[in-house]
Amino acid sequence: DRVFALNGPNLNLLGQRQPEIYGAATLADVERECAALCGELGLALEFRQSNHEGVLVDWVQEARGAAKAIVINPGAFTHTSVALLDALNAFDGPVIEVHISNVHKREDFRRHSYVSLRADGVIAGCGTDGYGLALRRVANLLARP
Numbered sequence: 001d002r003v004f005a006l007n008g009p010n011l012n013l014l015g016q017r018q019p020e021i022y023g024a025a026t027l028a029d030v031e032r033e034c035a036a037l038c039g040e041l042g043l044a045l046e047f048r049q050s051n052h053e054g055v056l057v058d059w060v061q062e063a064r065g066a067a068k069a070i071v072i073n074p075g076a077f078t079h080t081s082v083a084l085l086d087a088l089n090a091f092d093g094p095v096i097e098v099h100i101s102n103v104h105k106r107e108d109f110r111r112h113s114y115v116s117l118r119a120d121g122v123i124a125g126c127g128t129d130g131y132g133l134a135l136r137r138v139a140n141l142l143a144r145p
């Protein structure tokens with residue numbers, strides 16, 4: 001089963017950007033770990049990042065028919081994007097929202113997520129381990145919905 005793992009703005013700077021909050025791993029490190037785990041779980045991983053809201057919307061639309069599930073860290077678009085929520089609402093499979101940091105421990109504006117109105121599960125504050133946890137959840141949901 002194919003899974004899209006989509007990453008929003010500034011996640012290309014992972015490892016360099018506020019490492020005290022987001023850690024030292026780069027997005028390439030995260031992708032490598034996710035790919036290895038997906039091999040174990042029998043999932044085919046499509047891992048992407050964009051700084052552009054419309055590109056993320058396009059990818060969520062592309063997932064219709066192309067992917068069984070979506071793992072998404074929408075970055076700051078989490079807190080702003082009705083368009084991303086609408087796109088996710090047009091996708092049928094499981095959606096797991098990931099945040100590397102604990103968004104509830106930070107500024108108030110990070111505590112509201114448009115994407116959470118659609119997400120089946122949310123993982124926050126588990127560092128980059130959150131991606132692996134989300135993929136395990138996806139594998140479980142696809143095996144026994």
Ligand code: DQA
Pocket residue numbers: 009010011073074075076077078098099100101102103110
């Ligand atoms: C983030 C949390 C968001 O509030 C922030 O804008 C990000 C990253 C996280 O992974 O912790 O860019 O989604």
